[in-house]
Structure formats: structure tokens, C-alpha cells
Amino acid sequence: xxxxxxxxxxxxxxxxxxxxxxxxxxxxxxxxxxxxxxxxxxxxxxxxxxxxxxxxxxxxxxxxxxxxxxxxxxxxxxxxxxxxxxxxxxxxxxxxxxxxxxxxxxxxxxxxxxxxxxxxxxxxxxxxxxxxxxxxxxxxxxxxxxxxxxxxxxxxxxxxxxxxxxxxxxxxxxxxxxxxxxxxxxxxxxxxxxxxxxxxxxxxxxxxxxxxxxxxxxxxxxxxxxxxxxxxxxxxxxxxxxxxxxxxxxxxxxxxxxxxxxxxxxxxxxxxxxxxxxxxxxxxxxxxxxxxxxxxxxxxxxxxxxxxxxxxxx
Amino acid sequence: xxxxxxxxxxxxxxxxxxxxxxxxxxxxxxxxxxxxxxxxxxxxxxxxxxxxxxxxxxxxxxxxxxxxxxxxxxxxxxxxxxxxxxxxxxxxxxxxxxxxxxxxxxxxxxxxxxxxxxxxxxxxxxxxxxxxxxxxxxxxxxxxxxxxxxxxxxxxxxxxxxxxxxxxxxxxxxxxxxxxxxxxxxxxxxxxxxxxxxxxxxxxxxxxxxxxxxxxxxxxxxxxxxxxxxxxxxxxxxxxxxxxxxxxxxxxxxxxxxxxxxxxxxxxxxxxxxxxxxxxxxxxxxxxxxxx
Numbered sequence: 016x017x018x019x020x021x022x023x024x025x026x027x028x029x030x031x032x033x034x035x036x037x038x039x040x041x042x043x044x045x046x047x048x049x050x051x052x053x054x055x056x057x058x059x060x061x062x063x064x065x066x067x068x069x070x071x072x073x074x075x076x077x078x079x080x081x082x083x084x085x086x087x088x089x090x091x092x093x094x095x096x097x098x099x100x101x102x103x104x105x106x107x108x109x110x111x112x113x114x115x116x117x118x119x120x121x122x123x124x125x126x127x128x129x130x131x132x133x134x135x136x137x138x139x140x141x142x143x144x145x146x147x148x149x150x151x152x153x154x155x156x157x158x159x160x161x162x163x164x165x166x167x168x169x170x171x172x173x174x175x176x177x178x179x180x181x182x183x184x185x186x187x188x189x190x191x192x193x194x195x196x197x198x199x200x201x202x203x204x205x206x207x208x209x210x211x212x213x214x215x216x217x218x219x220x221x222x223x224x225x226x227x228x229x230x231x232x233x234x235x236x237x238x239x240x241x242x243x244x245x246x247x248x249x250x251x252x253x254x255x256x257x258x259x260x261x262x263x264x265x266x267x268x269x270x271x272x273x274x275x276x277x278x279x280x281x282x283x284x285x286x287x288x289x290x291x292x293x294x295x296x297x298x299x300x301x302x303x304x305x306x307x308x309x310x311x312x313x314x315x316x317x318x319x320x321x322x323x324x325x326x327x328x329x
Numbered sequence: 330x331x332x333x334x335x336x337x338x339x340x341x342x343x344x345x346x347x348x349x350x351x352x353x354x355x356x357x358x359x360x361x362x363x364x365x366x367x368x369x370x371x372x373x374x375x376x377x378x379x380x381x382x383x384x385x386x387x388x389x390x391x392x393x394x395x396x397x398x399x400x401x402x403x404x405x406x407x408x409x410x411x412x413x414x415x416x417x418x419x420x421x422x423x424x425x426x427x428x429x430x431x432x433x434x435x436x437x438x439x440x441x442x443x444x445x446x447x448x449x450x451x452x453x454x455x456x457x458x459x460x461x462x463x464x465x466x467x468x469x470x471x472x473x474x475x476x477x478x479x480x481x482x483x484x485x486x487x488x489x490x491x492x493x494x495x496x497x498x499x500x501x502x503x504x505x506x507x508x509x510x511x512x513x514x515x516x517x518x519x520x521x522x523x524x525x526x527x528x529x530x531x532x533x534x535x536x537x538x539x540x541x542x543x544x545x546x547x548x549x550x551x552x553x554x555x556x557x558x559x560x561x562x563x564x565x566x567x568x569x570x571x572x573x574x575x576x577x578x579x580x581x582x583x584x585x586x587x588x589x590x591x592x593x594x595x596x597x598x599x600x601x602x603x604x605x606x607x608x609x610x611x612x613x614x615x616x617x618x619x620x621x
Contacts, residue, residue, distance in 0.1 A: 026457070029458075030457075030458055030461050033458050034458075034461070034462065037462075038470070041470055041471065041474055042470075042474065152599065152602065152603070153595070153599065155598075155602060156546070156594075156595045156596075156598035156599040156602060157595060158550050158553050158554065158557075158591070158594050158595075158598075160554060160557050160573070161553075161573055161587070161590075161591035161594060161595075164573060164576070164577055164580060164587050164591070165587065165588070165591065167577075167580060168580040168581065168584055168587065172580060172581040173581075263463060264463065264465075266463075267463030267465065267466045268463070268465055268466075270465075270466065270469070271465070271554055271557065271558060274558060275577070285466075285469070286558070289469075289473045297470075301466060301470060304463060304466055305462060305463060305466070308461065308462070308463045309461050312461060
């Protein structure tokens, strides 16, 4: 168990280190001078130079890299060039939209995928299996942002059940917030649920072929009992891996859906940062999302310990 | 990461075509894919209208005999835009897959040939790292840094195909290295590089082909997403993702502008996925039990 754990922690730290270097280097080569952008095209050279010093843009690259990383370790993400507020403050505001959206979408994904996958595997080749496979085949092919547009057309523009976009803020009341996030969460969840249901089905079908399943049946358990007590738990490893990847995808992939619904989340913050050359915002938010993705994958690796007792003995 | 054992796919040659024609998913998928590739090729020589020609008086028209898929907010013919857009989508996805196969497969074969050496370790750890990144996010970052264009979209999507093919090729190659005919080749004095090219590669082609169809369909989706946020092919070059972005504010007024390019994406991806599923079943009959 300890060698497994040590290996995972080492790879977590290494991944984060490499990720921060990659992001820093990519943004180093981004054309466009933030100081020029803030002051406009007609700024005098000496004002530009002064602002660059003030923004800390003129040190050597590796010093700025260390400054950035050390700052982040203390929770200090620097100051946004355009908003003139600490980036951490912007992140805290925006994460209140992005994180609930990802969690909501993940909950919907699980709620759809688990019963569908179980049903399809338990009644293999039945009409319900065939329809689950057909619908999920379609769901996998669905671009979520297009599905979002269609949802807006049907439920917002035509039926007026939901708003077409925007976010009222949590202080207006919990249910208003949930309502504003419902269409985006459905748009994100359906394609993901399709993938998960298919993984769930094939993982279950694989375990159902194992000898211990035949043993369980032979000692008198019913099909449903075998499925529930023996197959589901053993099918969980591939399923957990996919769920981890999906949560990471929902967090980072929500950025496009946030644009469809003009939700003030991290995704919109990134796009605004890119157009306004607000590099410190882009760098920090991307790093945060990459951190979230890598950390979720790390948690998934740890959860194998709970599911698979064999790993605990290593 | 646990070692995934992938048994290379083998099939008796003579029966391949007849097996393919008996697989309904392969036939459906192949027909759909062929239609889209066909119209994409057709758009090079013929489109009903000039896709960029403005015709404001006839803007936002619905489907008709004159304009099969209607017209957009500038009166441009949607059918012409869609078939030229197919060209963009297919080209971007195809080259991105090419990049993945072209770089990933040699890396994977090399790692397998040098199993358990520092090269193998380095290549596989680098792969794990790329896998850990949120692909779409980094693709957005790359295209916005390098400037939005179809070429940069290809690179941004292609980078994430490299580890997919490296890992697959390595896993498939490793199981072949243990086989007798490889031992025979080694005894005959062939080097590891030559064995990889002459004996391993031909035997993992089927596995690669299945993965190529899957990555191709993912590439179409990724290209559409990048184009949708304005980071793909730039106007006036039409692309399905860009058409969807433009249609969004008009969806109440002219829903066909949103529905048609979206359906094109769905059908192309569906076609490729069905073809991939079918190919896998044909190449590997053992899997059929659990898939059907």
C-alpha cells in the first residue's frame, strides 16, 4: 500500500511541476505586450517601461516562473492586469459557478448512466439493452455545445421554461441558481452519461464471464443478487477511472458550455483573459484547472485502494 | 498505470470482405462516412452556389428547392457552406490523426523494442503526462497563443493523439515480442528496428485502423468545438463549428441554421463510430460475445 501511495504522490507532484512549466512556456511566447494593451497604442515608451516594471514583466523568465509558482503555493495568484483585483478574488467569484455546474452535471451523468448501464448488462440483447446501446451511440456522437443550442431553442426560446443564459447569482436564492444551471448541466451530462453507460455495461459483461460469478450462481444466488453483490463491485475499477476523467472533463470542458449560456464561470474568465492579454489571469486559471484535473485523477488512483483490496497489500 | 494487455487483432484474410459486408454497423457506418467524404470531395469541383456569395434580399430563407438547406443571415447558401465545411472538418481531423499515428506509433514501437529500458520509461511517462492534461483546455490555449487557424487547430488536436497511438502500439507490440515468429526473426539475425517495421507493424495494423476511426471521430468533435469558440478555420472558410456559433443568436428565427450543421457533425461522428465498432468486431470475433 505504501509503495503504491508513494508512487502516486510522486507522479502527482511531477505532473504538476511539468504542467506549470508547460503553461508558463506557452504563455511566454504569446505575442502581444500586456503593458501596451493596458495603455493603448499611443502610450509613451517610458510609461510603458514603467508599467512593465510595475507588473513585474521585465525580470528573467525563470525568476518570473519561480515567483509565480511560489506565489501560488501561498494562495497568491497575482494581480489581474485588466480588473486590477487579485486573481484569487476573481477565481473565488467564478468558481462559484463552474464547480456547482460540474458537480450538477456529474450527478446527472451518474443518475442516467448507472441505471442504464446496469439495465443493459442485466438484460443483455433484450429490447432495453438494444435501445440503451442505440441512444448512447447517438449520445457519444453529440457535440455538447450543439446540444446546448438545441436545448436553448426548445426549452428557452420556444417553451420559455428556462432562461436562455446568464446567471442570477447564488444570493438570489438557491433554486434560481439551480434553474440557471439546469440546461447547461443537461447539455454537459448527456454525452458523458452515454460514454459512462457503455463503459458500465461492457465492464459488467466482462465480470459476468468470470468463474466466481458462475460459482455464485451455482451456490444459489439469483441473477440480481449475483449482479449486485459480485459483479458491480468488480466492474467499478474501469468505471471509476472514467468517472474521474469525466469530472475533470466537466470542470475544464465546461468552459465552452459557459460560453453558450454566458455563465460567469472560469471558462469565460479564461476567454476574456485571452482577448484582453490578461496573461496572469489565463495562466493562473488554466493552472488551477489543470491542477483540479490532475488531482481528481490522483483521487481516483487512491479510490482503487478502497475498491480493490489486493492493492492494499502492496 | 496498470499494464493493459492488448492482444493484436488477427483475421483470416480471404473472409475479411465478406465478414465486413455481414456486419450491419460496419456497412451503415461506412456508407455514412463515404457520403460525407464524397460531398467534401465534390465541393472541390462543384457547389450549388458560391459559398461566400452574399444575397441579403434572400436572407434567412427556410429549406426549399432553390436553396436545399436554406440561406443564412447574409443570404449565403447553407448547403454550399455545409459541404465546403465538411472539407474543413475532415481535413483537420484527418491530418491530426495522421500526426498522432505518424509520431505516436514509431514511439510506441520503439518503446516496446527497448522494453524496460530508460527509453521505454521516458516515453511512457511523457505519455502519462500528456494524458493528464485537459485536452480541450490546452488546445484552446495553444490556438489562442499561436493564432486561430486551421493549421494550429490540427497541431493542437494532433498533440493529444500522439500518446493514444504510442500507448496502443506499445501494448500491442509487447505481446507480439513474446511470440515464436519474432524469436525466429531474431535468431535469423534481424535487428530490433527491422523486426519492428517488418514483423510487428504489419501485425498491429488492424488494431491501429480501429483506433484511427475512433480518433478521427473525436477529431471532428474537437475541431467543431475549437471552431465554435472562434479558434478554428477563419472566415470566410466555412466550418461546421463556426456556422453553429453564428446560428446561436438566430435560433428562434431560423432554427435550420443551428440544426443542419449540428446534424452533419452528429452523422459524421456516428458513421465513424459505427465503422470503428464494426471493424473491431470483424477483426476480433472473440469480442463479439460481449459487444452484442
